[in-house]
Every structure is written in C-alpha cells, then in structure tokens.
Amino acid sequence: MSHAAMLRPGSTIGILGGGQLARMIALAAAPLGLKTHIYAPEAGSPAFDVATAHSRAAYDDTDALDRFAAAVDVVTYEFENVPVATAEHLAKTIAVHPGTRALGITQERLLEKSFVAGLGIETAPFAKVDTLEELEEALSVIGRPAVLKTRRFGYDGKGQTMIREGDSAASAFDAIGRHPAILEGFVPFVREVSVVAARRADGAFAAYEVTENEHRHHILHRSTVPANVTSMGEAAAGEIARQIADALGYVGVFAVELFVVGSGIDERIVVNEIAPRVHNSGHWTLDGADTSQFEQHVRAISGWPLGSTARRGPRVEMTNLIGDEAGEWHHILETPGAHLHLYGKAEARAGRKMGHWTRVLPE
Amino acid sequence: MSHAAMLRPGSTIGILGGGQLARMIALAAAPLGLKTHIYAPEAGSPAFDVATAHSRAAYDDTDALDRFAAAVDVVTYEFENVPVATAEHLAKTIAVHPGTRALGITQERLLEKSFVAGLGIETAPFAKVDTLEELEEALSVIGRPAVLKTRRFGYDGKGQTMIREGDSAASAFDAIGRHPAILEGFVPFVREVSVVAARRADGAFAAYEVTENEHRHHILHRSTVPANVTSMGEAAAGEIARQIADALGYVGVFAVELFVVGSGIDERIVVNEIAPRVHNSGHWTLDGADTSQFEQHVRAISGWPLGSTARRGPRVEMTNLIGDEAGEWHHILETPGAHLHLYGKAEARAGRKMGHWTRVLPE
Known part of the structure; x- marks a missing residue:
C-alpha cells in the first residue's frame, strides 16, 4: 500500500471470516474510528455481533464478493484457509492484506516448508x-x-x-x-514458542516478544511471556519473522510457530509453521502489551504507524477456555490481574475455543 | 439486583442513548460475552456500529420500548437526560440500572443539591x-x-x-x-477534580483515584491522574462517592464532580454535581486502569464482581479531541504510550466531542 492509499478514520475494513479473530479485529478497529464489514457464510458468526455490517454469503459467490469489495476500503482475513480464488477475485478491485502470495504459500505445507528452507532458515x-x-x-x-x-x-x-x-x-x-x-x-524440541509480528507495506516491522506455548490435545492451552529462551534465541526468532515477512512482502500481523531445540549455547530455533493472520498465541497482547495484535494488524493494513509491542508487567499468561472451561468466567472475573475474553459463541461444544483469559502477573 | 438475577454470558444489555458513551459500553461488554442492544432516536448513532442490535425510536414510543424491553436482560443508559417516564415504563418489566430514583434526582439541580447537602456533604x-x-x-x-x-x-x-x-x-x-x-x-476553587466509582446492588463499591480536570470553554479538555490533592482529600472524595451511592441505592458507574478549595491543611472537597453514568473524566481508565469504567459499569449492572481500579503507570492523561482536533489522529498514533479513541462521528462540528486519547506517562 502506498502512502497515498493510507486509510483515513471513517474507512471500512472488510474481514473474510466471522469467528473470534474477526471479532477481536473489529473490536480493535472501532476505537481507531474505523468501521468493519464481516463476510462469512455461517449464520450467527461471533463477529457479526460487533461489526458495523456483515454479508452472509459463500466464498465463491462472486456477486456477493463484488458488493462486499464495493462497500469496503481494504480487505483482510482471519483465517488462512480463505480460498485463494476468493482473495484473487477481490484483489482485482480492492487492496487485500495480507496478499494472495502469503495466502497461497501458507495454505500448502510443502510450499511453505520449501519457502522457509529456501531462506536458509531451519525447519524439520x-x-x-x-x-x-x-x-x-x-x-x-x-x-x-x-x-x-x-x-x-x-x-x-x-x-x-x-x-x-x-x-x-x-x-x-x-x-x-x-x-x-x-x-x-520429528523435531526433538524442548519447548514450543512463537513470535507474533507485524509488517507494513513499506517494510516497517515490529515483533512482539517470543511467547512460550503449551498445547493440550493439539490445541493451545496456555501462552506465557517472557518465554524460557536465551536472548540469542529471542533475537533469532525476531530475525526469522522479519526475514519471512520481507520475503513475502507481507502486510499485517502474522505468527511463526517455532520449536526450541537444545538449551544454553546449543539452543536452536526451528520453524514449525507460519500463520498469515492474528494468532491465538498473540492473545496475551490484548491486556499484556501496549498495543494488542488486533490493533497492530489494523494499523499495519491501514498503512498507519505500528504501535509499541512493549509488555505490561513482569509476566503475562494467556489461557484458552475450551468447551466447558468457559464456565469458569465468574472465577476469572474475581481473579486479580485477570481479564476475561469470551467469544459470544452460543454452544460450548467439546474442543471448541469459547474464549480465553489473560493475566498480568507481578513476578 | 439479587444474586439470582445475576446475568450470564450471552445475555443482552440494553442501552438508552447511542453516543460515544454507549459505544464504549458496548465495546466493553463484548469481550465479557455479552450482547448489546442500543435504543436511540438519532440515525447514524455512533453506538449502532458496534452493537449487536439497535432500535431507532423515540423515547416516548411505548410500543418500541416494550419490544426493546422484551429483547434485553437489563437496561442501562448513557446520559442523565433520559426521560424518567421512559425509565419508569421500562422498569415495569425489566431491571433498569441505575434506577429511576438516581435519574430523577440528578436531572434536577435543586433536588440534587438538596440531596447532597442533606447527607451533610458540602456543596456551593x-x-x-x-x-x-x-x-x-x-x-x-x-x-x-x-x-x-x-x-x-x-x-x-x-x-x-x-x-x-x-x-x-x-x-x-x-x-x-x-x-x-x-x-x-461561586466556589473559589483551586482545582476541579472528579471521582468515578461503581456500586453493585449488594453494596459492593469501588472508586477510581481522584482525577484532575481542566476545562476549556466549559468542555472538559484534559484529565490527569493522580490529581494534585492531599491523601486526605483523596480519601474524602472516595467517601463522598460511597455515601452518595449508598443513599441512592445506586447500581452502576457514576461520577461526582468536585471542587478543591484551599490547600494543605485547609483543603476542602465541595460537591459540584453528580453524573449517573460513565463519565468523560473517567475515560483515562480505558488504558490507564486495570479495569475501564465501561467494563466496570457492565460488571456492576450485571451483578458481577467489580474489577480492580488500580492505575497502570506513574501518570495517566486523557485529552479530548473536540471538533477539528480529531485531525491529530496520525500524530497520536505515533506518540509513545498513547492510545487513540475515535467515536466514529461523520461530521467534526465545532465543539463536538469527536474522540479522545490517553497516555500513560513514565513519570
């Protein structure tokens, strides 16, 4: 996006996908004076509740896509499985950030691994x-x-x-x-971490601190910042994110999931995968960083100054609320330093991400 | 509200009024898993853009009010000039917080002054x-x-x-x-301050720190926390707020505007007026306190635990963006520690509150 294409307050951000990530992008856009328009096929999508407008239509409905493109000033998406054909169709008439190249590469694991390895970055x-x-x-x-x-x-x-x-x-x-x-x-990792970062079209770049991630049943359970990595590892992760973003010409927030192998002087950072969107492991930034990843994404795709990624407080934890765990909401409201984030989903199915909570800890 | 009437996530908060205060209440309700329904007569009300639903109707349209009451689980309001008849009509079928008594008293300056003086609290x-x-x-x-x-x-x-x-x-x-x-x-004040506080139906109470307010042309220009008052003055302000809230049986967030007269050992706190709603002088809490006044209001009217009112950082400033001042948005986005809040109003008329920005300062 050129400087000339910088959005002004009052503009509308179009978002493909209506889940919790779109919802949190919309909630971050509003205080910046931006309207949001959600495009999603599912009735009752959580993001509809907080957006200025929504279109409920299929991703291959080109008429609906054309009306959507005409109603918004930039398009972004909340999930990497947006059909590339959808993004390409929209891109004919409207800026789509991140671009279709990032989408195409990260949708296909072989392309993605080859791309990362081609940058000289270690993968499995x-x-x-x-x-x-x-x-x-x-x-x-x-x-x-x-x-x-x-x-x-x-x-x-x-x-x-x-x-x-x-x-x-x-x-x-x-x-x-x-x-x-x-x-x-198989990568014999000692821990799983991730780096969430933002890049603007002109190359401006800002990474959050490395986040340590604990999974349960293949779903993220908890993220903790700072991660247990060396300062070398911290720097390497940020540099990996920057290299990837530059090579993709990336615009917006993204995450790189990483394995930490070895420790101390033998520590290595290995790329697991790239998510071309705001990411669950960045939810701690909502209350734990100066600028949330959602606001940062809005700033990046709008051509606006990127915000500070500084951490608030000595330690920040983010814990997902999966299925019935959302029933803990009252206890979380009573917990010092805790902030509740529920996604407004009607049905707490097993394995479904219903919300999360963050906590800024005094040590 | 009895414990039995405690709202559950998924409930809907009805808000009378569609301006920036309703907008910020709606933005605070969403992460708590609550839906919002705005009731306002004006087309293009800023809160419509972020609420789950809205009714555009007059405050004396009892049919529209009945439909609104049937669609929500609690009613609150963003401004003290809601007709008491409207609130009383709604209160026949739905909980209205704050109650009609607080509304009736604070709408009438003579009633309000007499009420405060009757508590033994100094007024002009x-x-x-x-x-x-x-x-x-x-x-x-x-x-x-x-x-x-x-x-x-x-x-x-x-x-x-x-x-x-x-x-x-x-x-x-x-x-x-x-x-x-x-x-x-005329009160020969040395400064104008305010205290923003919340009370729950069961008497649970939490006050934010006293805020120092600077007005220009009778409109709030800047709030700063902490205020330049003695610790005695700070305590007195909190106690005044508690007395007022208890006497009103108040439920929700409110502000008491205060004059500070004299200084040091001669310092006195004099009540100017009560605002039965979230208040411009509490906007600093959005980024400067653990819990924003908007979230606190939602917690209070929902019968939920009140959140921490602790300040984040050594000093917090909130500055209103009146009329053309909203044009400073880009500069604010570049300012360290600053957070932008625009209200999504289309037209920047002179004297109109278009937004505000907060800044957490390192000293």
Missing part, C-alpha cells in the same frame, strides 16, 4: 508424499518418529498422524485420506 | 429561583459572583449564566429563558 526435515511409495522412501530418509500431514487445510492437529516405530505406512496414509501430503521429521 | 451555597423576585432575594443572600442555572437539562456549560457585580438579574434570568432555576454561589 521434510519430503513430498503423493503416493505410498513416496511415503516409504521418505520414511527411510527421514526416519521415525515422523509426522504425516495433508498439505492443505490442517489446523489444531487435524489432518495429521504420527508414524512411530512399527506403525504401518499404509495405515498412516489411509488415516489422512491419501491426500497430497508431506512427511515431516 | 444554593437557592431555588422560580421568579425574578426569588432571584434577587437569592443574590442578596448568596452574593456575587454567582451562577444561575436551569434546574433541568444542562450540560457542558449550556443552560447557565454567570452573574457578576453590576450584572442585571433580569437579563440573567432572561438568558436562561426564565426556566425554573437554581442560583449557586
């Missing part, structure tokens, strides 16, 4: 798997345990299976539906 | 003025300078006139339209 060892023969050959090179993943549309542990000593390659391939896949070597 | 000297004869008698008792104010519907300096030595009483009475009035003695 990986190999393309289209056939059972390729899977067996990849296993012989990469070894076990290894993880077989569909190349597209995986999240929160879906579309992937672990292959351990003695496991049948054929059964594993069946388990992911024999879809085009990638085999990834 | 005052007298009822219905006729020119009463005005002349009041002037002879109270002296000059004095301020003649309409008893109803004044805000931001409207509906009032100063009477100095040599001014004609008749002209002053004409200037306020010979409406039922009150004459208030």
Whole structure:
C-alpha cells in the first residue's frame, strides 16, 4: 500500500471470516474510528455481533464478493484457509492484506516448508508424499518418529498422524485420506514458542516478544511471556519473522510457530509453521502489551504507524477456555490481574475455543 | 439486583442513548460475552456500529420500548437526560440500572443539591429561583459572583449564566429563558477534580483515584491522574462517592464532580454535581486502569464482581479531541504510550466531542 492509499478514520475494513479473530479485529478497529464489514457464510458468526455490517454469503459467490469489495476500503482475513480464488477475485478491485502470495504459500505445507528452507532458515526435515511409495522412501530418509500431514487445510492437529516405530505406512496414509501430503521429521524440541509480528507495506516491522506455548490435545492451552529462551534465541526468532515477512512482502500481523531445540549455547530455533493472520498465541497482547495484535494488524493494513509491542508487567499468561472451561468466567472475573475474553459463541461444544483469559502477573 | 438475577454470558444489555458513551459500553461488554442492544432516536448513532442490535425510536414510543424491553436482560443508559417516564415504563418489566430514583434526582439541580447537602456533604451555597423576585432575594443572600442555572437539562456549560457585580438579574434570568432555576454561589476553587466509582446492588463499591480536570470553554479538555490533592482529600472524595451511592441505592458507574478549595491543611472537597453514568473524566481508565469504567459499569449492572481500579503507570492523561482536533489522529498514533479513541462521528462540528486519547506517562 502506498502512502497515498493510507486509510483515513471513517474507512471500512472488510474481514473474510466471522469467528473470534474477526471479532477481536473489529473490536480493535472501532476505537481507531474505523468501521468493519464481516463476510462469512455461517449464520450467527461471533463477529457479526460487533461489526458495523456483515454479508452472509459463500466464498465463491462472486456477486456477493463484488458488493462486499464495493462497500469496503481494504480487505483482510482471519483465517488462512480463505480460498485463494476468493482473495484473487477481490484483489482485482480492492487492496487485500495480507496478499494472495502469503495466502497461497501458507495454505500448502510443502510450499511453505520449501519457502522457509529456501531462506536458509531451519525447519524439520521434510519430503513430498503423493503416493505410498513416496511415503516409504521418505520414511527411510527421514526416519521415525515422523509426522504425516495433508498439505492443505490442517489446523489444531487435524489432518495429521504420527508414524512411530512399527506403525504401518499404509495405515498412516489411509488415516489422512491419501491426500497430497508431506512427511515431516520429528523435531526433538524442548519447548514450543512463537513470535507474533507485524509488517507494513513499506517494510516497517515490529515483533512482539517470543511467547512460550503449551498445547493440550493439539490445541493451545496456555501462552506465557517472557518465554524460557536465551536472548540469542529471542533475537533469532525476531530475525526469522522479519526475514519471512520481507520475503513475502507481507502486510499485517502474522505468527511463526517455532520449536526450541537444545538449551544454553546449543539452543536452536526451528520453524514449525507460519500463520498469515492474528494468532491465538498473540492473545496475551490484548491486556499484556501496549498495543494488542488486533490493533497492530489494523494499523499495519491501514498503512498507519505500528504501535509499541512493549509488555505490561513482569509476566503475562494467556489461557484458552475450551468447551466447558468457559464456565469458569465468574472465577476469572474475581481473579486479580485477570481479564476475561469470551467469544459470544452460543454452544460450548467439546474442543471448541469459547474464549480465553489473560493475566498480568507481578513476578 | 439479587444474586439470582445475576446475568450470564450471552445475555443482552440494553442501552438508552447511542453516543460515544454507549459505544464504549458496548465495546466493553463484548469481550465479557455479552450482547448489546442500543435504543436511540438519532440515525447514524455512533453506538449502532458496534452493537449487536439497535432500535431507532423515540423515547416516548411505548410500543418500541416494550419490544426493546422484551429483547434485553437489563437496561442501562448513557446520559442523565433520559426521560424518567421512559425509565419508569421500562422498569415495569425489566431491571433498569441505575434506577429511576438516581435519574430523577440528578436531572434536577435543586433536588440534587438538596440531596447532597442533606447527607451533610458540602456543596456551593444554593437557592431555588422560580421568579425574578426569588432571584434577587437569592443574590442578596448568596452574593456575587454567582451562577444561575436551569434546574433541568444542562450540560457542558449550556443552560447557565454567570452573574457578576453590576450584572442585571433580569437579563440573567432572561438568558436562561426564565426556566425554573437554581442560583449557586461561586466556589473559589483551586482545582476541579472528579471521582468515578461503581456500586453493585449488594453494596459492593469501588472508586477510581481522584482525577484532575481542566476545562476549556466549559468542555472538559484534559484529565490527569493522580490529581494534585492531599491523601486526605483523596480519601474524602472516595467517601463522598460511597455515601452518595449508598443513599441512592445506586447500581452502576457514576461520577461526582468536585471542587478543591484551599490547600494543605485547609483543603476542602465541595460537591459540584453528580453524573449517573460513565463519565468523560473517567475515560483515562480505558488504558490507564486495570479495569475501564465501561467494563466496570457492565460488571456492576450485571451483578458481577467489580474489577480492580488500580492505575497502570506513574501518570495517566486523557485529552479530548473536540471538533477539528480529531485531525491529530496520525500524530497520536505515533506518540509513545498513547492510545487513540475515535467515536466514529461523520461530521467534526465545532465543539463536538469527536474522540479522545490517553497516555500513560513514565513519570
């Protein structure tokens, strides 16, 4: 986006997707004097409740997309599985940030891994798997345990299976539906961390501190800042994020999920995956940083100055509320330093992200 | 509100009035998992943009009020000039917080002054003025300078006139339209401060720190926390707020505007007026306190635990953006520690509150 295309207050941000991330982007846009327009196919999308306007339509409904493009001043999205054709159609008439290139690469695990490795950044060892023969050959090179993943549309542990000593390659391939896949070597990590950062079209860049992430059942349970990494690791993670964003010509907030391998002088940072959007591991910034990742995203896609990423307080924790855990809301309201964030979802299904809470801790 | 009537997430808060205060209440309700429904007569009300639903109707449209009451779980309001008849009509079928008693008293300056004085709390000297004869008698008792104010519907300096030595009483009475009035003695204050506090139906109470307020042209220009008052003054202000809230059986957030008279050991705190709502002088809490006044109001009217009122950082400033001043938005976005809050109003008329910004200062 050129300086000339800088948005003015009163403009409308169009958001593809109507879940909690779109909801929190909309809540961050309003105090900046911006309107929001949500585009999502699902009735009762949580973001509809806080947006200026919404269109309920399918992602391949080009008439609805054209009306949406005409009603907004910039388009962004809350999830990386927006069809590239949708983004490309919109991009004919309106700025779409992040761009379709970032979307195309991060939607396809093999493209993404090759892109990261091509920057000279360490990833898990990986190999393309289209056939059972390729899977067996990849296993012989990469070894076990290894993880077989569909190349597209995986999240929160879906579309992937672990292959351990003695496991049948054929059964594993069946388990992911024999879809085009990638085999990834197991990374013997000591912890999982992530870096959330923002880049503006002109290259201005700001990263939040590295966040340490604890998963349960493949879903993020808790993020803690600062992470238990060395200052070298902290700097390396920020530099990795910057390299990736520059190479993608990225505009907006994104996250890079990382493995920390080894410790002390042997510590290494290995890229797991890139999320071209605001990210669950950045939710701590809502109350724990000077500028939330949601406001930062709005600033970045609007061509506005990026905000301070400084942490508020000695330690910040973010804990997801999955399914019934949202029932803890009253206790959270009573907890010193805690802030509640519920997503307005009607039904607390098992495994569903219903909300989260943050806590700024005195030490 | 009894404990049994405590709201649950997913409930809907109805708000009378659609301006910036309603907008900021709605923005605070959403992360708590609450929906909002705005009721306001004006097209394009700023709060419509961020609320789950809105009704555009007149305050005396009882059919529309009945539909509104049926659609929400509690009713609150953003301004003290809601007709008492409207609140009373709604209160037949739904909880209205703050209650109609607080509304009735604070809408009428003579009732309000008498109420405060009746609690043994110091106010400016005052007298009822219905006729020119009463005005002349009041002037002879109270002296000059004095301020003649309409008893109803004044805000931001409207509906009032100063009477100095040599001014004609008749002209002053004409200037306020010979409406039922009150004459208030001039208080030789050294500064204007306010206290914003919250009370829950069961008496739970929490006050923010005293805020120092600087006005320009009768409109708040800047609030600063902490205020330049003694610790005795600070405690007295909090105690005044608690007494007033208890006597009103108040539920929700309110502000008491105060004069500080004298200094050091001679310092006195004099009540100017009560605002039965979230208040401009509490906007600093959005970024400068653990819990914003808007979230606190939602917690109080929902029967939820009140949040911490602790200040974030050594000093907090809130500056209003009046009329063209909203054009400073880009500069504010670049200012360290600053947070921008625009109200989404289309037209920057002179004297119109377009937004504000807060700044947490390192010293």
